[in-house]
Amino acid sequence: MQGLSCGTSRIVGCRFSVYPMADNFVEIIKGALEEVNTAKVWMKTDDVSTCVRGRSEHVFDVTKAIFTNAAKTGVHVVFNGTFSIGCPGDSDGDTYMSEDDVRLNEEKVQQERVEVATQFSLYPLNNPDYMQIIADQVAVADGHGTFTKGVHYASRLDGDVNNVFRTLEEAFYNAAQTDERSHVTMTAAVSANSPSTKDK
Amino acid sequence: MQGLSCGTSRIVGCRFSVYPMADNFVEIIKGALEEVNTAKVWMKTDDVSTCVRGRSEHVFDVTKAIFTNAAKTGVHVVFNGTFSIGCPGDSDGDTYMSEDDVRLNEEKVQQERVEVATQFSLYPLNNPDYMQIIADQVAVADGHGTFTKGVHYASRLDGDVNNVFRTLEEAFYNAAQTDERSHVTMTAAVSANSPSTKDK
Numbered sequence: 001m002q003g004l005s006c007g008t009s010r011i012v013g014c015r016f017s018v019y020p021m022a023d024n025f026v027e028i029i030k031g032a033l034e035e036v037n038t039a040k041v042w043m044k045t046d047d048v049s050t051c052v053r054g055r056s057e058h059v060f061d062v063t064k065a066i067f068t069n070a071a072k073t074g075v076h077v078v079f080n081g082t083f084s085i086g087c088p089g090d091s092d093g094d095t096y097m098s099e100d101d102v103r104l105n106e107e108k109v110q111q112e113r114v115e116v117a118t119q120f121s122l123y124p125l126n127n128p129d130y131m132q133i134i135a136d137q138v139a140v141a142d143g144h145g146t147f148t149k150g151v152h153y154a155s156r157l158d159g160d161v162n163n164v165f166r167t168l169e170e171a172f173y174n175a176a177q178t179d180e181r182s183h184v185t186m187t188a189a190v191s192a193n194s195p196s197t198k199d200k
Numbered sequence: 201m202q203g204l205s206c207g208t209s210r211i212v213g214c215r216f217s218v219y220p221m222a223d224n225f226v227e228i229i230k231g232a233l234e235e236v237n238t239a240k241v242w243m244k245t246d247d248v249s250t251c252v253r254g255r256s257e258h259v260f261d262v263t264k265a266i267f268t269n270a271a272k273t274g275v276h277v278v279f280n281g282t283f284s285i286g287c288p289g290d291s292d293g294d295t296y297m298s299e300d301d302v303r304l305n306e307e308k309v310q311q312e313r314v315e316v317a318t319q320f321s322l323y324p325l326n327n328p329d330y331m332q333i334i335a336d337q338v339a340v341a342d343g344h345g346t347f348t349k350g351v352h353y354a355s356r357l358d359g360d361v362n363n364v365f366r367t368l369e370e371a372f373y374n375a376a377q378t379d380e381r382s383h384v385t386m387t388a389a390v391s392a393n394s395p396s397t398k399d400k
């Protein structure tokens with residue numbers, strides 16, 4: 001899949017947190033970050049969340065890698081974040097938009113096997129056809145084999161972390177392509193190693 | 201503040217998780233839930249999140265109480281969820297809409313003092329004036345004294361958990377009132393007891 005940013009220079013952002021349910025959560029988060037190459041994104045962490053901005057492919061590459069590194073410790077870890085494109089207040093002129101499309105963490109993360117359960121929601125803003133756009137992307141997820149079912153206010157995906165993030169990225173990409181200036185956000189809660197029985 | 205549902209029978213929902221960063225997270229979550237009176241809301245928990253639905257005031261009452269109970273353990277705990285109203289697929293005919301407006305957990309939670317840092321975002325769907333609606337509610341938060349600053353894709357609130365949830369509820373309420381059939385969602389990450397320095 002080509003990046004969203006190709007030829008359009010539309011910056012994508014994700015504000016997210018990775019929550020390890022463990023006493024040594026600081027160590028797990030720091031370890032997860034250390035292993036990830038973030039050279040192609042703008043990144044800022046505060047006491048509530050981390051914000052990553054840049055070309056679409058690098059935002060998905062980096063967020064998937066940070067989460068996967070934390071999850072492969074075996075601890076119950078959840079990624080919870082919101083991806084955004086087209087926010088009128090956002091600055092497209094960021095220097096990170098001139099990076100190429102080679103993903104820096106993909107090869108390594110593709111070797112990991114982490115089973116995840118995910119709930120995601122798409123929010124196309126300022127678009128009267130938004131319910132159809134959402135339905136279309138649920139159909140895309142269904143085609144990927146990751147879609148499990150709809151729940152109140154969200155759609156559920158199950159499977160390997162690489163497959164689930166591929167569905168998230170493609171759903172977001174497609175929804176963002178519906179208009180050249182579209183403003184779309186997507187929330188995702190991605191859970192690994194939960195002790196609860198999977199409700200799929 | 202009157203509930204959103206008053207006279208309009210519009211059901212509000214929140215899909216959320218409470219993440220205690222501790223080895224005994226299951227115990228903390230179970231303890232937090234046990235202390236909360238959920239009689240006036242529909243509630244379902246799965247392995248990824250919990251969904252609460254009913255009158256607006258009870259949805260905010262219950263979510264605040266669950267989070268506050270977990271946070272008062274002193275452990276680093278984060279509430280991360282999305283509030284929704286007016287989703288075309290949602291059923292307004294739920295029996296929980298006939299409950300009165302007396303909040304079952306408010307008195308108890310008002311006695312707790314938990315300092316929180318919050319990032320929230322409002323998403324009024326299918327509304328060309330959505331950026332103005334968002335700006336208006338940031339101004340409301342500013343008036344409450346809880347607004348700290350804007351960050352990429354979100355607004356930051358700091359203060360006591362009761363004050364911050366009051367701002368969240370009022371911002372959501374006001375945004376939902378802009379149209380009698382409006383569909384509005386609001387994400388919120390509410391963090392307590394973080395070891396990181398507050399970035400406010």
Ligand SMILES: [Ca+2]
Binds near residue numbers: 019020022220221
């Ligand atoms: Ca946690």
